Amino acid sequence: MAPILCQLRDKNIPYRYISTGQHNDTMSEILTNFGLPEPDFYLYRGRDITSISSMLFWSVRVLVFSVLNNKKVFGSGSSKQDIVLVHGDTVSTLVGALMGRLAGMHVGHVESGLRSFDYFNPFPEELTRVAVFRLANVFFCQDEKAIANLSGVKGEKVNLFGNTLYDSLASVSDSENDSLSAEFADGAFGIVTLHRYENIGSLASLERVVRLVEVIARKHRLLFVMHKPTEKALKKFGLLDRVKANKNIKIIPRLDYFRFIRLMKAAEFVVSDGGSNQEECSYMGKPLLLLRKATERQEGIGQNCILSCYVESVVEDFCKNYKDYRRPELQSGPSPSEVVANALSTY
Numbered sequence: 001m002a003p004i005l006c007q008l009r010d011k012n013i014p015y016r017y018i019s020t021g022q023h024n025d026t027m028s029e030i031l032t033n034f035g036l037p038e039p040d041f042y043l044y045r046g047r048d049i050t051s052i053s054s055m056l057f058w059s060v061r062v063l064v065f066s067v068l069n070n071k072k073v074f075g076s077g078s079s080k081q082d083i084v085l086v087h088g089d090t091v092s093t094l095v096g097a098l099m100g101r102l103a104g105m106h107v108g109h110v111e112s113g114l115r116s117f118d119y120f121n122p123f124p125e126e127l128t129r130v131a132v133f134r135l136a137n138v139f140f141c142q143d144e145k146a147i148a149n150l151s152g153v154k155g156e157k158v159n160l161f162g163n164t165l166y167d168s169l170a171s172v173s174d175s176e177n178d179s180l181s182a183e184f185a186d187g188a189f190g191i192v193t194l195h196r197y198e199n200i201g202s203l204a205s206l207e208r209v210v211r212l213v214e215v216i217a218r219k220h221r222l223l224f225v226m227h228k229p230t231e232k233a234l235k236k237f238g239l240l241d242r243v244k245a246n247k248n249i250k251i252i253p254r255l256d257y258f259r260f261i262r263l264m265k266a267a268e269f270v271v272s273d274g275g276s277n278q279e280e281c282s283y284m285g286k287p288l289l290l291l292r293k294a295t296e297r298q299e300g301i302g303q304n305c306i307l308s309c310y311v312e313s314v315v316e317d318f319c320k321n322y323k324d325y326r327r328p329e330l331q332s333g334p335s336p337s338e339v340v341a342n343a344l345s346t347y
Contacts, residue, residue: 001087001110002034003167007341009036016040016075020092022049022058029256034171041073048228052197059095066099073099080104083138083347087111089125097135106347110340111163112139113146116296122198126296140340145298158343160336165279167337172261184223184252188268190216192249193225196273199291200233209273209291210239212308212315216271216289217248219319223267224251225260269322278305285327289318303327
């Protein structure tokens, strides 16, 4: 969403930035990266939300607060001619869409139309997407396939011919790649980043991905970028010491967006369960092993991206032949974020 806010700023289109406060540290870094001001309103200013129970409690509290304090949240000058913009497939996406509809406003959904057509993979993201489709009435889609997935949904569909994520990547300079990689690794390395509930929500699922990461570490040095929910799960299930004990795995703290993208560019390959990482790697032509059973995105599949389905032989083949999955960087057309901003100017 950051490049959309930049476009609105540059075009002098007034907007009100409402922060969920779910990950305050992350948001502060991103705003600094993109030179954007602080949010106009925080729905929550507490500790980072890293569990399902705390997320559910937050969701109910925020919805009740927004209904009782409509003008405080949306601003005293808000009206039913305004549009509330939400992004992606998180619980906060659903909450934002509900807030907009309860306030009687239009709701625009960025990165809309993505489907895996399996309600349990990924869970709960697939259910969230379908629910948001029913609440939104303006859909910003990255391609014709996403638009086709919305064929039975009423509302305006806008083809961005790409994702706003492309604009974010274009904002990252390559100038610090070498110094950044030298800070964490001496020689070639791969990156591991895992955080999805389907992989960290139970001992069985977490042990499975840890075992597959260990398979990769037999052949390659790995930088394991540690997200707070992942670290919490590794501690809970007694697997953190096991990861730390592996001499070919180095745990590093989560980086701000610009530094993380630079590290990805310097890496030989990426191992991830993130949809955004899948798309970023497809734009960069970076070999990616996706530790998931299914994905709602088609970017890079069978080209630079291999869907593991948690099969060890697939993981081993990727480790051996990852260089075969390198691709040239993709070039996009018009800025997807500018297309969104232009459409928003009518509200």
